[in-house]
Amino acid sequence: MAIEDDVLVIGGGIAGSMAALSAAEHTDRVRLVTYKQSTLRSASGLIDVLGYTPDGTGPLADPFDALEDLPDSHPYQRVGTDAVRDALALFDEITGDAYAGDHTETNALVPTHGGTVKPTARYPAATAAGLASDDRDTLLVGFETLPDFDAPLAAAHLEAAGVPFDTRGVTLAFPGIERDDAKVTRYAHLLERNESITMGTTTTGAREALVSLVDAHLEDESRVGFPAILGDDHADEVRESLADALGVDVFEVPMGPPSLPGMRLEDLLYDALEDAGVRVTSGVPVVDYDSETVAASETATADEVAADGGSDRETPGDGERIDRVIVDRNGTEIPHRADQYVLATGGLVGKGVRSERAGSAENDATGVVFEPIFDCHVPHAEDRYDWFVDDAFGEQPFARFGLESDRELRPLAADGTLEFVNLRAAGAVLGGYDFAAEKSGAGVSLATGYVAGKRAGEEVGE
Numbered sequence: 001m002a003i004e005d006d007v008l009v010i011g012g013g014i015a016g017s018m019a020a021l022s023a024a025e026h027t028d029r030v031r032l033v034t035y036k037q038s039t040l041r042s043a044s045g046l047i048d049v050l051g052y053t054p055d056g057t058g059p060l061a062d063p064f065d066a067l068e069d070l071p072d073s074h075p076y077q078r079v080g081t082d083a084v085r086d087a088l089a090l091f092d093e094i095t096g097d098a099y100a101g102d103h104t105e106t107n108a109l110v111p112t113h114g115g116t117v118k119p120t121a122r123y124p125a126a127t128a129a130g131l132a133s134d135d136r137d138t139l140l141v142g143f144e145t146l147p148d149f150d151a152p153l154a155a156a157h158l159e160a161a162g163v164p165f166d167t168r169g170v171t172l173a174f175p176g177i178e179r180d181d182a183k184v185t186r187y188a189h190l191l192e193r194n195e196s197i198t199m200g201t202t203t204t205g206a207r208e209a210l211v212s213l214v215d216a217h218l219e220d221e222s223r224v225g226f227p228a229i230l231g232d233d234h235a236d237e238v239r240e241s242l243a244d245a246l247g248v249d250v251f252e253v254p255m256g257p258p259s260l261p262g263m264r265l266e267d268l269l270y271d272a273l274e275d276a277g278v279r280v281t282s283g284v285p286v287v288d289y290d291s292e293t294v295a296a297s298e299t300a301t302a303d304e305v306a307a308d309g310g311s312d313r314e315t316p317g318d319g320e321r322i323d324r325v326i327v328d329r330n331g332t333e334i335p336h337r338a339d340q341y342v343l344a345t346g347g348l349v350g351k352g353v354r355s356e357r358a359g360s361a362e363n364d365a366t367g368v369v370f371e372p373i374f375d376c377h378v379p380h381a382e383d384r385y386d387w388f389v390d391d392a393f394g395e396q397p398f399a400r401f402g403l404e405s406d407r408e409l410r411p412l413a414a415d416g417t418l419e420f421v422n423l424r425a426a427g428a429v430l431g432g433y434d435f436a437a438e439k440s441g442a443g444v445s446l447a448t449g450y451v452a453g454k455r456a457g458e459e460v461g462e
């Protein structure tokens with residue numbers, strides 16, 4: 001017998017989590033099925049709404065000023081500006097004091113580990129004392145065993161970028177860590193548990209050892225930035241105790257993968273899912289589906305959709321309705337049935353969208369880009385050489401690969417009709433935007449996840 005729910009969300013990244021949380025505001029039978037780790041574990045933990053326009057203008061002071069000028073195919077245009085605000089409001093409710101930035105619609109400027117300044121809408125509270133708009137002088141501290149954060153170089157880059165403060169960087173040996181392959185969680189746990197460290201002839205706590213090393217380099221700076229490794233479950237306590245002991249503000253600089261701030265955000269979202277009563281099934285992929293054809297009278301006509309503020313691209317006619325999806329649990333196929341489905345399986349990175357060569361020996365340039373569960377249409381050029389441009393900083397077509405949708409986020413087939421009447425898509429599986437160039441990744445996932453989940457929840461039983 002199939003497992004039955006009202007809303008089934010596929011994918012457990014930011015988009016899927018938000019979809020499940022917003023659906024759970026409308027119905028209490030929501031399930032989220034997810035396979036592998038999401039990109040949250042690699043991402044910085046920053047919530048970028050829009051840092052640059054698609055033509056590269058920026059950094060943008062107010063992302064909301066630019067949202068309405070985005071191309072019609074952009075996911076933000078599909079859901080509308082109010083939905084972006086509503087999604088951020090739900091995010092603020094979920095993350096509480098752990099995130100900052102909700103006092104303004106202006107982008108904050110957060111220093112990155114490379115010494116650039118990132119325009120972002122929401123940032124972990126741990127990074128708040130490091131904002132580049134703050135003019136206090138700054139000491140950046142890096143560690144020999146964490147070469148991804150070269151503090152002197154990052155400081156030089158920040159100065160070159162014209163930040164309104166003096167900044168220096170020093171590289172120290174992290175007390176208690178000698179190997180450069182130690183996991184970031186090892187650094188975090190050493191500090192969180194304040195494990196005993198022997199330095200020379202003295203044994204002391206890891207925090208005290210770190211404080212004494214940093215103190216020796218501190219001059220007039222009133223804030224110190226460390227790579228984002230200051231604790232795991234109790235990062236606030238670690239940061240505050242270092243700040244007290246050093247007598248300055250302490251902040252974290254977001255790092256590349258694996259990212260502790262991303263993992264902390266994942267924990268916040270999954271705690272919220274549990275609180276909201278969402279049933280989470282992890283470690284299993286959705287591999288297939290069964291559908292049935294429903295008559296035109298049961299599907300929205302183009303006029304009805306347009307009247308509802310939706311896309312005018314759908315054509316009236318019979319539609320396909322997903323009856324159930326198949327989850328592969330160690331080789332056993334388990335059917336899951338729901339009234340409404342949300343596809344939030346990520347983009348090319350998360351494998352929600354895939355590409356393959358499809359050419360013959362004579363013509364190996366042909367390629368296909370596809371969505372592997374429902375085979376939803378993914379617009380792309382047939383010739384793989386058209387997926388890229390030579391200029392590494394140019395507009396890369398592959399970066400925009402993903403599903404097209406109507407304003408309800410229902411995926412569209414090549415002819416503009418709905419792929420399925422009860423499927424919505426959210427997050428990086430959607431196409432039409434380049435999250436890396438625009439700095440809009442988490443923001444699009446939040447907004448589209450929120451809308452897809454809300455509409456799915458509202459539509460249950462309609």
Ligand SMILES: Cc1cc2nc3c(=O)[nH]c(=O)nc-3n(C[C@H](O)[C@H](O)[C@H](O)COP(=O)(O)OP(=O)(O)OC[C@H]3O[C@@H](n4cnc5c(N)ncnc54)[C@H](O)[C@@H]3O)c2cc1C
Nearest residue numbers: 011013014015035036038039048286346350427428441442
């Ligand atoms: C290295 C890196 C750094 C980034 N930095 C930033 C940043 O600083 N700021 C920012 O705003 N954005 C950033 N982003 C972008 C942002 O993280 C992503 O755009 C966003 O998180 C995508 O979320 P998602 O939920 O759509 O997809 P994903 O995070 O990819 O999650 C998709 C989930 O679906 C699951 N899944 C896939 N197929 C199936 C299946 N068949 N069955 C069940 N589950 C399935 C996957 O296992 C995964 O858990 C970064 C991304 C990367 C890769």
